[in-house]
Structure formats: C-alpha cells, structure tokens
Amino acid sequence: MEQLITQISIMFPEFDRWFSAGFIVFARLLGFIRFAPIFNRREIAGLVKLALVFILTIMITPLLKPAIPPSDISPLLLLLLNFAVGAIIGYIAQLLILAIEAGGDMINTQMGLSSAMVMDPTTNSQTSILSRIITLLGILIFIELGGFYWMINALMRSFEIFPLYAVSIPLEKIINIDYLVTTTSNVLYMGLQIASPILLATLGQDIILGVISKTAPQVNVFQLSFLFKPVFGAAIMIWILPMLINVISEFFLSFSKIY
Numbered sequence: 065m066e067q068l069i070t071q072i073s074i075m076f077p078e079f080d081r082w083f084s085a086g087f088i089v090f091a092r093l094l095g096f097i098r099f100a101p102i103f104n105r106r107e108i109a110g111l112v113k114l115a116l117v118f119i120l121t122i123m124i125t126p127l128l129k130p131a132i133p134p135s136d137i138s139p140l141l142l143l144l145l146n147f148a149v150g151a152i153i154g155y156i157a158q159l160l161i162l163a164i165e166a167g168g169d170m171i172n173t174q175m176g177l178s179s180a181m182v183m184d185p186t187t188n189s190q191t192s193i194l195s196r197i198i199t200l201l202g203i204l205i206f207i208e209l210g211g212f213y214w215m216i217n218a219l220m221r222s223f224e225i226f227p228l229y230a231v232s233i234p235l236e237k238i239i240n241i242d243y244l245v246t247t248t249s250n251v252l253y254m255g256l257q258i259a260s261p262i263l264l265a266t267l268g269q270d271i272i273l274g275v276i277s278k279t280a281p282q283v284n285v286f287q288l289s290f291l292f293k294p295v296f297g298a299a300i301m302i303w304i305l306p307m308l309i310n311v312i313s314e315f316f317l318s319f320s321k322i323y
Contacts, residue, residue: 081131084130085128085130085228086122086125087143088142088146088228088229089121089125089228090117090118090121091142091143091146091147091150092147092149092222093121093150094150095147095148095149095151095152096150096151096215097116097154098154099150099154099155099158100154100155100157100215101157101160101161101211102206102212104158124220128223131229141231142229145231146226149226150222153218157211160206160315160316161206162251163254163255163315164198164254164258164315165198165199166255167198167254167255167256167257167258167259168192168196168197168199168258169255170255170256170259170263171198171258171259171297171301172195174263174297175194175266175294175297198258201309201312202312205309205312205313205316209317254315257311258308258311258312261304261307262297262300262301265296265297265300266293266296269292
C-alpha cells in the first residue's frame with residue numbers, strides 16, 4: 065500500500081498535499097456529523113452519514129487550498145484535534161435541542177405520564193412520549209429557521225480560525241464563550257419556560273383537588289387526579305402550542321450567533 069501511494073505521489077506531485085488535507089477535513093466533518101443535531105440521529109444510517117461526510121470532504125477540500133503538510137507534526141495528532149473541533153461545533157448546537165428536551169420532560173412528569181415511557185432507538189434509553197414530541201417540534205423549528213446554514217457556516221469558519229495543520233485550538237475564537245455559558249446555564253431555565261403553563265395549570269388543579277378532599281373526604285381525589293391531569297394538560301398544550309412555537313423560535317434566534 066505504501067509503495068502504491070509513493071508511486072502515485074511521483075506520478076501526481078500534488079497528490080500527497082490533497083490526500084493529507086482530505087483526510088484531515090474528513091476527520092473534522094466526522095466529528096461534526098457525530099454530535100450535530102439532526103445528523104447525529106440514529107434514524108440516519110451510518111453508511112449514509114459516511115457518504116455525506118465523503119461528499120462534503122470532496123466539496124470543501126478544494127476550497128481550502130491546502131498547503132504542504134508539515135513533516136514535524138504527527139498525522140494522528142492532527143486527526144484527533146480536527147475531530148475534536150468538529151465535535152465541539154456540533155455539540156454546541158446540540159445543547160439548544162437539549163434545552164427543549166428538558167422542557168418536554170418537565171411537562172411529561174407534571175402531567176403524570178412518567179410511567180408512559182418508550183424505548184428511544186436513537187439514544188438506546190427510556191424516554192417520555194411528550195419529550196420526544198417536543199424535541200421533534202424543536203428540530204423542525206430549528207431546520208425552518210436555518211439551523212443547517214448556521215452549522216455549516218460555523219464549520220466553514222472554523223477552517224479559517226483553526227487551520228488544518230494547527231496544533232492549538234483557539235476556543236475563544238471558534239465559539240462565543242459568553243453565549244456558551246449562557247446556553248449551558250439556561251438549559252433548566254428554558255425547560256421551565258416551556259413547561260411553565262402546564263406547571264401552573266396542574267398546580268392550580270392540585271390546589272382545587274386538595275380543597276375538595278378537605279371539604280368532601282368521601283371523594284377519592286387520588287383517582288381523580290390520574291384522570292384530570294393528562295386531559296387537562298393535553299388541553300393546555302393544544303391551547304399554548306402557537307405560543308410555544310414562538311418561544312422556541314425566539315430561543316433559537318437568540319443563540320443563532322453563538323459561533
């Protein structure tokens with residue numbers, strides 16, 4: 065194999081430069097696809113992801129106009145660093161989706177549907193139904209607002225800030241640290257903001273049922289709560305759905321320049 069590559073390098077002097085750069089670009093794209101929202105879902109076959117990474121590598125590598133690879137830097141180190149940079153960019157975008165998922169979990173728990181868990185093949189874990197629905201809603205809004213463009217733009221910008229053969233990752237330039245801190249700290253806050261109508265409505269229902277249990281002890285309030293909470297919560301969800309879409313859209317737009 066080494067002799068074959070050597071012969072090809074002799075026949076095509078530029079082969080070594082483009083081949084090395086392509087491998088490094090492939091590693092960065094692989095890290096990005098592994099952690100970025102939408103791309104990281106297991107519904108997409110691994111072979112499709114690899115084909116997408118390969119096609120993007122062919123498209124992006126000529127645009128970078130790579131230089132000759134340095135001989136004093138380990139190729140394995142370059143591959144690991146570029147994979148890490150791609151993973152960082154993808155995971156930052158995934159944090160926005162995790163905030164939406166947290167709100168869905170809170171709503172599911174407050175409506176008394178904690179026992180209605182299903183197996184999520186994308187994460188190989190038990191998850192709530194409402195959490196999956198709200199997460200998918202958030203992903204659709206993310207796509208509609210141009211989330212693909214934000215991520216691809218951030219990926220292309222990373223090649224300017226962190227060149228292919230660099231060995232030091234400038235985190236403060238790749239991502240906006242202030243936005244990153246705000247995003248990670250706002251996961252619980254955003255979840256509460258999404259779930260607050262359901263939380264307040266079910267809290268009011270619990271207070272009413274508590275008053276009924278004191279005034280009429282013969283009424284089995286415990287069984288009534290199992291009936292009322294899911295129905296009441298579903299009615300509130302349908303009522304606040306347009307407002308919920310606006311809240312999620314504003315949340316995504318507020319962090320659209322995180323990179």
